[in-house]
Amino acid sequence: xxxxxxxxxxxxxxxxRDRGAMxxxxxxxxxxxxxxxxxxxxxxxxxxxGQLVGxxxxxxxxxxxxxxxxxxxxxxDLGLFQRILSGPVPRxxxxxxxxxxxxxxxxxxxxxxxxxxxxxxxxxxLPYLPALALxxxxxxxxxxxxxxxxxxxxxTLEMARGLSTFCILLMSALGGAWFPVxxxxxxxxxxxxxxxxxxxxxxxxxxxxxxxxxxxxxxTIAMLVAIAASLLALAWWRFNRSQxxx
Amino acid sequence: MSGPSAALSLLSAVKRYGAVTALDGVTxxxxxxxxxxxxxxxxxxxxxxxxLLAGLxxxxxxxxxxGERPAADARARRELGLVPQGLALYPDLTAAENLEIFGGxxxxxxxxxxxxxxxxxxAVQLFERRDSLVRTFSGGLMRRLNLxxxxxxxxxxxxxxxxxxxxxxxxxxxxxELLRRxxxxxxxxxxxxHYLEEASRLCSRIGIIDHGKILALGTQDExxxxxxxxxxxxxxxxxxxxxxxxxxxxxxQLATEEGLHRFRPPAGFPLSAFYLxxxxxxxxxxxxxxxxxxxxxxxxxxxxKNLRE
Numbered sequence: 001x002x003x004x005x006x007x008x009x010x011x012x013x014x015x016x017r018d019r020g021a022m023x024x025x026x027x028x029x030x031x032x033x034x035x036x037x038x039x040x041x042x043x044x045x046x047x048x049x050g051q052l053v054g055x056x057x058x059x060x061x062x063x064x065x066x067x068x069x070x071x072x073x074x075x076x077d078l079g080l081f082q083r084i085l086s087g088p089v090p091r092x093x094x095x096x097x098x099x100x101x102x103x104x105x106x107x108x109x110x111x112x113x114x115x116x117x118x119x120x121x122x123x124x125x126l127p128y129l130p131a132l133a134l135x136x137x138x139x140x141x142x143x144x145x146x147x148x149x150x151x152x153x154x155x156t157l158e159m160a161r162g163l164s165t166f167c168i169l170l171m172s173a174l175g176g177a178w179f180p181v182x183x184x185x186x187x188x189x190x191x192x193x194x195x196x197x198x199x200x201x202x203x204x205x206x207x208x209x210x211x212x213x214x215x216x217x218x219x220t221i222a223m224l225v226a227i228a229a230s231l232l233a234l235a236w237w238r239f240n241r242s243q244x245x246x
Numbered sequence: 247m248s249g250p251s252a253a254l255s256l257l258s259a260v261k262r263y264g265a266v267t268a269l270d271g272v273t274x275x276x277x278x279x280x281x282x283x284x285x286x287x288x289x290x291x292x293x294x295x296x297x298l299l300a301g302l303x304x305x306x307x308x309x310x311x312x313g314e315r316p317a318a319d320a321r322a323r324r325e326l327g328l329v330p331q332g333l334a335l336y337p338d339l340t341a342a343e344n345l346e347i348f349g350g351x352x353x354x355x356x357x358x359x360x361x362x363x364x365x366x367x368x369a370v371q372l373f374e375r376r377d378s379l380v381r382t383f384s385g386g387l388m389r390r391l392n393l394x395x396x397x398x399x400x401x402x403x404x405x406x407x408x409x410x411x412x413x414x415x416x417x418x419x420x421x422x423e424l425l426r427r428x429x430x431x432x433x434x435x436x437x438x439x440h441y442l443e444e445a446s447r448l449c450s451r452i453g454i455i456d457h458g459k460i461l462a463l464g465t466q467d468e469x470x471x472x473x474x475x476x477x478x479x480x481x482x483x484x485x486x487x488x489x490x491x492x493x494x495x496x497x498x499q500l501a502t503e504e505g506l507h508r509f510r511p512p513a514g515f516p517l518s519a520f521y522l523x524x525x526x527x528x529x530x531x532x533x534x535x536x537x538x539x540x541x542x543x544x545x546x547x548x549x550x551k552n553l554r555e
Contacts, residue, residue, distance in 0.1 A: 006350040010336065010343075017338050017379075079332025083395065086300040086328040086405075088320045089351050246303070 003089045007097035008104070011068075015105065024067070025109050029060035030116055037121060053117035054204030055177035057110055058197050059168065061143045064109060065102045066164040069147030072098060072244060073157035081245050091245050095148070099232060102144025103137070110136040128207050131217055135203035138224035142196045145231035152238035171195040176202075196231075199223045252311070253278040253403055253434040254299050259308035261294050261458075268294040270458040271308065276436060278402075281429045283449030284438040285541065291458040292438040293331060296405045299436070300328045312403065324352070327401035329409045333388045334395070337381035341372055341391050344380060345398060352399035359398065366394040369424055386417030393421060397428070404428065406437045410444065422448060442541045454545060461548045469544045475499065475510035478543065479520060480535045483507050487533070493523045510539070 015021055033056050040048055072094075075081060085091060114132065117123035125132060150167065154160035172178060174188060175197025181189055192198045203220045206212040239245075252275040261269040269291050276282045284292045297303040298310040301317040315322035335344050342363055349359030367373040370390040380388060393409055406425070410418045425448065429435050439445055445452050446466055454462045454469070462469055475498065481487055483505050491507060494500055497519075498511035511520065517536065524534065 003351050006347055010339065010347050013343065014336065014338050077332075078337070079330040079334035080336070082297075082300075082302060082330040082332070083328060083334035083348065084351060085302055086323060086326065086330075087348075087352050087399075088324050090320070 003093040004097045004100065007094065008101050011097065011101040025060065025064045026112055029056050029113055032056050033113065033116065034120060049117060049121040049123045050204055050208035051180060051201065053113055053123060054201050057113040058139065058200050059172040059177045061106050061109055061140065062146065062168045065106055065143045065147040066150055066168065068102050068105060069098060069151040070157055070160045072151050073160060076244050085245060095236065095239060099144050099148055102147055103140045106140030106143055107136055110140060123208065128211060131207045131214065134221060135207055138221055138228065139200035139203065141228040142200065142224050142231065145228045145235065146196060148235035149231045152235040152242060171197045196224065196227045199227065251277060253313060254436065255311045256295065256298060257309040259298055259305040259310055261298065261303060262306050268458050272460055274453060274460060276434060278434050279432055280434055281448055281450045282436045283445035283452040284436060284455060285442065285445045285452055286455035287440055290455045292455060293407055296407050296436065296438055300326060300405055324399065325401055326403045326405065327396035327399070329393050329396045329404065329406040331407040331411065333392055335380045335388060335391060338379060340377050340379055341367060342376040344391065345395060348395045349398040354399060362398055366397055370394045371420060386413040389413045390417055390420060393424065402433060404433055404435045406435065408438055446541050452541070454548060456549050462544065466541065469541065470539055473539050473544060473547055474512060475539065476513050477511060477517065478537050478539050479509045480537065481507050481533045487529065490524055490527050490529060
């Protein structure tokens with residue numbers, strides 16, 4: 001089995017045993033979706049259901065994936081990289097496994113939250129499943145790459161946590177995770193396009209409310225892929241210059 | 247120059263961390279089958295030496311080699327096992343799961359890893375705890391598992407970086423016994439420690455390191471031979487012994503530390519002369535303890551300080 005798959009298996013085994021992570025990944029966003037769904041009187045006849053589920057899912061996706069990338073610091077502190085890298089495993093295997101784990105975990109979280117949206121608010125998912133799956137994969141990849149970048153920029157776990165909380169809350173507010181971007185002033189609406197939350201929530205809206213065909217959806221998908229690729233490339237560059245593997 | 251038979255070697259290796267020179271031109275050759283001790287205080291450069299040999303760091307100058315290959319070569323590193331100073335284990339996985347992961351990372355097939363993990367868990371007496379989460383282990387049990395994880399792929403060379411820090415006497419004994427057995431079976435071991443007793447008990451050859459330089463290298467006997475004295479007589483530093491100290495002036499080295507005088511006569515000095523001087527001062531013989539100098543004495547002689555300072 002390849003080192004990436006072995007490290008992935010380890011991360012998922014770790015996640016299964018971590019009740020705190022389970023609560024944070026599933027229970028808290030579900031609670032928020034139910035709570036705000038009740039407050040806003042969400043139902044299938046308004047675009048609010050897709051906005052609500054997609055928005056909260058994106059915010060908690062970011063939190064969970066940044067937390068996942070930050071586990072690199074804990075593994076460094078435990079001396080695990082010394083053991084792994086003294087063998088035949090290259091450091092790129094560690095980074096790829098973290099990124100793919102983030103994508104997998106993010107996808108799992110989105111599946112659970114959209115399934116909950118279907119049950120709770122009658123969100124129409126099944127007719128648009130392929131398109132929704134495509135947006136979910138790209139959004140999870142972009143969020144995972146963002147988590148990797150933050151971990152590569154920070155020097156310590158504490159710094160990574162502080163930086164990520166600030167960035168996630170800012171991106172969530174600007175990108176339309178909490179409320180539609182259309183209610184923001186024009187200047188902020190322009191700014192919101194620079195966040196990955198904007199493109200992800202746009203993708204969810206296009207699929208679940210506008211029922212957009214693939215050609216309409218493609219620019220959004222392309223944007224998410226570009227964001228994921230550029231953030232990941234930046235993170236790689238930073239990791240190769242940081243002290244995390246020393 | 248490194249001979250072709252060296253299992254591990256450093257050739258004029260220099261490593262700097264910013265303005266700090268951690269290794270200052272260290273040359274070291276470890277022969278196959280040796281149990282080599284790297285003895286020095288914290289911050290002396292022991293971990294840096296092991297990191298260079300494990301390919302985790304690159305020297306700023308000089309070379310680190312595993313056999314004939316550079317230590318950075320991934321194929322060469324397959325022959326090497328590292329027991330890091332930190333407990334390099336996943337705390338939320340079981341002992342068996344940890345070993346399965348590390349075995350897999352070394353390219354062992356799953357069934358082979360399981361069999362080898364069971365064998366090693368037996369060897370470190372953790373088989374009964376194989377399904378327990380590592381975070382429930384005591385420090386000693388974690389240290390034993392830390393060692394087992396380095397042995398999964400049957401390395402020929404083992405680098406141990408202070409593997410007994412913070413362990414109970416029982417676990418320490420278990421670790422020593424296993425390392426001795428592995429060395430008898432032909433494994434080359436480098437054992438870094440700041441415990442003199444460990445180096446003297448385990449190692450066939452010892453390198454004393456301080457401030458990034460190897461100060462002395464040899465068997466324990468060879469190191470002791472470097473001392474300008476063969477015996478050390480210790481007696482309490484009290485008013486009663488002050489006169490004796492005056493009598494001993496010029497006859498050998500006299501050092502006082504923590505309420506204890508240490509008299510080190512030159513080679514060939516008749517001990518009877520010392521005891522006659524003590525008798526003249528009416529000092530009872532029970533005050534005096536004559537001992538062969540230890541590695542600690544060698545360290546003190548070489549650096550002017552105690553290892554624990």
